[in-house]
Amino acid sequence: GESVGLHLPTLSVQEGDNSIINCAYSNSASDYFIWYKQESGKGPQFIIDIRSNMDKRQGQRVTVLLNKTVKHLSLQIAATQPGDSAVYFCAEMVSGAGSYQLTFGKGTKLSVIP
């Protein structure tokens, strides 16, 4: 089965509000996580990553939180804009395993209401 999954397949938010996208993972050996944004017809675009020795990392308008105890990852987007509308994927990896393959979840579609 899927090692990484998402709690909600779709999320609608009002422009200007904050968005929170959740992700659960089941492989306790995973120690590196990435959030990607995918717009229609395009490839996944790197947003932010976090390693398991951290529980929070911030970028420009985005924050990733990692809770290893419950194997949960979240992406927070501040002041959501129409350009944030896309499908968001979390991905996990076990580093040091000889391969750098990413395991992706199914994705959450974020729709921003103007």
Add this chain to the structure above:
Amino acid sequence: NAGVMQNPRHLVRRRGQEARLRCSPMKGHSHVYWYRQLPEEGLKFMVYLQKENIIDESGMPKERFSAEFPKEGPSILRIQQVVRGDSAAYFCASSPSDQPQHFGDGTRLSIL
């Protein structure tokens, strides 16, 4: 600095034909990865290559699929004797070492 370049963007093949998908990694990136995406799903890992070496092909179907990353030129994902089930978007990613992986915009393969 150009990103990961994939071509063609769209490819149509009839059942039984061969499909060749090409990927040029970002400049300075020596690691290449191929993923497959079905509609409404996440990406599934297929193969990880470095120059002239296949490092991990655990996600590749045992038959008809092959990949290479030669010393010169792009990485190639080759699908022989395509079937309807091969229809998907195929994405290539590259990285300088382990992470993060940066993706191209994919090749959409359609099988008639």
